[in-house]
Amino acid sequence: MRFLPRSYRNYQRDVSDGAQSSIVLACVGWICRNFPEAPVKLEQRKDTDWELVDDHDLLDLLERPNRFYSGVALWHATLFDWTIYGNAYWIKVKSRGGKLLQLWYTPQSLISPVADDKKFIKGYEYRPPGYEPIKLDVEDVV
Numbered sequence: 519m520r521f522l523p524r525s526y527r528n529y530q531r532d533v534s535d536g537a538q539s540s541i542v543l544a545c546v547g548w549i550c551r552n553f554p555e556a557p558v559k560l561e562q563r564k565d566t567d568w569e570l571v572d573d574h575d576l577l578d579l580l581e582r583p584n585r586f587y588s589g590v591a592l593w594h595a596t597l598f599d600w601t602i603y604g605n606a607y608w609i610k611v612k613s614r615g616g617k618l619l620q621l622w623y624t625p626q627s628l629i630s631p632v633a634d635d636k637k638f639i640k641g642y643e644y645r646p647p648g649y650e651p652i653k654l655d656v657e658d659v660v
Contacts, residue, residue: 565609583621
């Protein structure tokens with residue numbers, strides 16, 4: 519039996535998750551560039567109809583999630599992780615009163631869900647480099 523050239527190639531070993539492949543990154547780059555072009559819309563249900571909400575804090579946060587980067591940068595990083603690894607995370611920063619103030623992209627390699635027998639996900643463990651792991655509630659992670 520004859521095999522085609524490279525038929526014994528271990529692509530999982532050679533390409534890994536695809537983050538080093540120019541072919542994969544060309545597709546991911548296209549997604550990251552084009553996704554933010556669609557305008558974000560927020561709707562709320564009123565009886566049986568949906569009503570467009572023009573003024574809401576969430577819309578402002580998605581445009582400017584924190585003072586260090588834009589909503590487009592947040593989406594780029596999020597879409598990269600989601601496309602390559604299948605998971606993407608944002609950490610919510612809230613006021614003492616519980617109001618959502620900021621959103622922070624968190625690389626999927628630094629955060630993981632924590633589960634137990636009673637709940638599917640009971641929280642998250644955030645592992646910033648050089649620091650002890652930080653436990654986060656489910657409500658504090660997107």
